[in-house]
Amino acid sequence: MNYPSKLIEEAVNELSKLPGVGKKSAMRFALFLLKKDENTSIALADAVRNLRTKTTYCKICHNIADDSLCNICNNSKRNKTLICVVEDTRDVLAIENTHQYDGTYHVLGGIISPIDGIGPSELKIESLLERVRSGDIVEIILALSSTMEGDTTSFYITKKLKDSPIKISSIARGIPVGGELEFADEITLGRSILKRVDYNN
Amino acid sequence: MNYPSKLIEEAVNELSKLPGVGKKSAMRFALFLLKKDENTSIALADAVRNLRTKTTYCKICHNIADDSLCNICNNSKRNKTLICVVEDTRDVLAIENTHQYDGTYHVLGGIISPIDGIGPSELKIESLLERVRSGDIVEIILALSSTMEGDTTSFYITKKLKDSPIKISSIARGIPVGGELEFADEITLGRSILKRVDYNN
Known part of the structure; x- marks a missing residue:
């Protein structure tokens, strides 16, 4: 493209590096x-x-922060005995938006993915184990993607914590609220039948 | 939304002011x-x-520029006797991308639109007339939108220049290249029949 000004050209080039943004x-x-x-x-x-x-x-949960502690770890009203393990900040925001969770988080910074060269040592897993060992943590909730990589990461963490007395839970998988059965994939639907829950619960 | 950091919140707020960009x-x-x-x-x-x-x-064409003259007005290879009148910089870029035009431009900065309170004095029309009067302009090409506002602006400029000896032309209107007749609107199709051109031209 012929730009009338170099400064415009630079701005367009830089802006078009943003994800999903083209030259237009x-x-x-x-x-x-x-x-x-x-x-x-x-x-x-x-x-x-x-x-x-x-x-x-x-320093504690590896979430993005303005200071050494993020707003959540710094908030005395949050339940510090509960840790929700997530992949990145986006997931923290998604869970915060539900207003259903008052515990803390642990941001791994990714999930185990050998194809991308991401192993456990690239993630903040050791620091999570450290938190579990040193603090008075009662439960950790694994809130990772329901993919092979997410499941591998969850499995790895559970294995590392198998001697620990804390409770390990995972977010519920099943048919989304508002989801129609005929459009659900077989694996989700199959699992949601196998792992059915008490109707009154 | 609950942001983990104020700096993120500020960045998201500023970025979401861009057109077509929401919070997500x-x-x-x-x-x-x-x-x-x-x-x-x-x-x-x-x-x-x-x-x-x-x-x-x-200073000459009111296009965006790094210095007092834009790259086009400053280019000695461009035909300075030809002015293409456009609404804004976007139109200059669109025409430049065709590589079919080697004249100069005149960016009006908008079109006459009484509903938005834009009259001829808000636009760079006086400066266009000045260019026509003082320079050795041979032809001006009106390349404004094919809307009521665009047509009004073209009509206003033509009226102002009626005593001038220069040639005034307008970009061709008709069925777009690759356009199918059945999907063309009646006005475009009707006009393209009335204003038909010699096949060999």
Whole structure:
């Protein structure tokens, strides 16, 4: 593309690196920023810069944090005896949005995937075991993806914790709320029949 | 939404101001930037900041430019006797991408739209008339949207230039290349029959 200005070209190139954003969307973003007042662009630029340069990771749960502790580990109202093990920050946000959980998290930073060269040592599993050993943890909830990699990771963690007295649970798998049976895949439907639960529970 | 970090919240808020970007996409952008190395975020932040603070408008054609003249007005190979009148920079880019035009442009910065409070004085029409009067312009091509507002603007410009000896043309309207007749709207199809052109031309 022939750009009338090098600065536009740079902005379009950088914006089009964002996931799902092509040159056309990036151009749309650039023209939007040019139309808006200067503060919009400056606020965006600062927010993007601070996001990467000023955030750190929580020392306890490895979630993204502004300081050495994240808002959740730092919150005295959260139940510190409960740990929900998740893959990344996105999952923390998804669970937080349900408003059904008041415990803490442990962000692994990925799941075991030999194909991508990610083994247990690349993840924050040792630090999770350390938390279990040193703290007064009562239960850990495994909330990993229901894929081969997720299951492998869950299995690995359970094996590592088999001598520990804590309770290990996993989020419920089954037909989603609002889901129609005919559109459910066979494995989910099959499992949801095998692992049926008491209706009154 | 409960964010684990204020900096993430700010970044998501700013990113979700971009057109067509909601909170979920903004979160996806933020997590993408957090995963990439620091330079990606810094380059994006700088490009966004420079886009708005360092670009200016071309003194001749009012297109976005890095200096007082845009790359097109500054290019000695472009035909300076030809002006293509467009609504905004996006249209310049679209026409440039066709590689069929070697003249200059005039970016009006909008089209006459009384409903949005945009009259001729809000647009760069006076400066276009000035260019026609002072320069040795041979032809101007009206390349505005085929809407009521676009047609009004074209009509206004033509009226203002009726005493001028220059040629005024308009981009061709008709059935798009690859378009099927049965899906064309009646007005386009009707006009394309009335304004039919010589087959050998």
